[in-house]
Amino acid sequence: MALVFLPALARMAVCGGTHGNELSGVYVVQEMERQWKEKGECAWPIPVTTVLSNPRAVKECRRYIEKDMNRCFNRATLSSPITDSSPYEVRRAHELNNLLGPKGSTDAIDLICDLHNTTANMGLTLIHYTTSDWVTLHICKYLQTKLTKVPVRVLVLDVPISDAYSLESVSKHGFSIEVGPQPHGVVRADIYTIMKEAVDLTIDWIHKFSSGMVFEGGDVEAFRFIKSVDYPRDPETRTLTAAIHPQLQDRDFCLLKRGDPLFLSFSGETVKYEEEEPLHPFFINEAAYYEKEIAFHLGKKMMLTIPSVQVQKD
């Protein structure tokens, strides 16, 4: 298999609290800042910037104050001028773009690892924007090998980088990590530990890569986002009339086939999956998606083949 030489990764950022009530990421960043105070530059083998993305939302333990910040990093929002009426999160997105970007420029930081939690049973899911970022896919392959406590999966939101709206899209090789299930406003030690290990392994990979190690290529299984499905709702009041069916709940990334149960109405009727094409549901019953009118997403499994990689020599 061909060996691809890639530019070195000089600098990475670990961001938590982009959603203020997703607590594992908040405490991973806090712990890394404690380690930095204790050990200084020796804390990690590569330079790492830590960022608490939305400090006001963290303080109030809410997803956001005025606007979901992780939808504010598209080119349009970042290029619009800040005015007196700009929401807090738009201002903060501009600040973070100045700190870690500017998005799309050569000055942008090499890699952002943005830490998220979900109420869905997603294990550890790495989300990013393309099927051809060898760095991110190699990090994922590395996590799949080293992290054995939970399934590690890759999700691809295949949109142009200018439309990409989340924090990690500011960096050259960004990805977010979703770890669940964890209720929002709660930190579970098991979920925290998995997330911390994933961050440590990411740093480890970058260090080894920068030191000249060759990483063998191969196949990486990934899921591509296809579409979202909403809850059954009362047509007038828009209130839910059903919950996720117990046979679907907690079964993120299973294969959903025609006739499989989707919802159980509050009066006891089952709503079934009616489409011909079997697909994989994920973000099943994520708390933050009720207001976005999303019960779950559907995706399609695909196999990506990645080349062996090594850092370019100077």
Added chain:
Amino acid sequence: MALVFLPALARMAVCGGTHGNELSGVYVVQEMERQWKEKGECAWPIPVTTVLSNPRAVKECRRYIEKDMNRCFNRATLSSPITDSSPYEVRRAHELNNLLGPKGSTDAIDLICDLHNTTANMGLTLIHYTTSDWVTLHICKYLQTKLTKVPVRVLVLDVPISDAYSLESVSKHGFSIEVGPQPHGVVRADIYTIMKEAVDLTIDWIHKFSSGMVFEGGDVEAFRFIKSVDYPRDPETRTLTAAIHPQLQDRDFCLLKRGDPLFLSFSGETVKYEEEEPLHPFFINEAAYYEKEIAFHLGKKMMLTIPSVQVQKD
């Protein structure tokens, strides 16, 4: 065993959304209101009032808007005059006291069943204020017999009724039902179904009791609240430095003995239970208790003996 004759129960209320992000109760009340629209007085064999307790908090999917409403039903708060600066929840508590009380009066409704969810693995827990309310304890015994999917437990907060601060204290025989684990802002079909069954069985018990059925007495296991334990925190910032230990997480009502792990610090150290007396922890890692500085409560198991009961003849 002695047979005790008790006054009939003419009217009960089922309340949900006292905390606006505890969604099973919100949807149980919504479903009961749908049944009422469909069937009218035939919906249940006894008169049932349904109440959405904190509609503004439900709309915003938050625990409360200005003040935790389920701490507003003590005598002092209910007897203070409403002013322009009274928080929304204090106003609403006065309204509900007028509707369902007044607390402590003969006009008060016979029974309030107030529906709550918790992020803790509490199964179904019935909470009330005394060890001598035969009606509530018989309903609990009935639920323990009929509900087999989850453990059904009784928790006693042994405080004078005037100090009792929660909604169910407004009625003559009130109790709240906690069902979990369910993340706040999420409805799980399994948790919803258990809660709905518990409400239906409570109505069923009251109907049978009012119809003259004798309910045999016996022993009921209960837990008495002893004290609360906070998370380890940074003395200056008050931020958490540890999470519930994985060996304690989800083990509500287990027996905690000296040396058992309580917390796992974010840097990996274990904090142990140091007290001589073994006690039972519950509400372990409840999201809403972080701000109250409570990691879990500790309780003591006790056995209550209840007499056989029958309704008084007119």
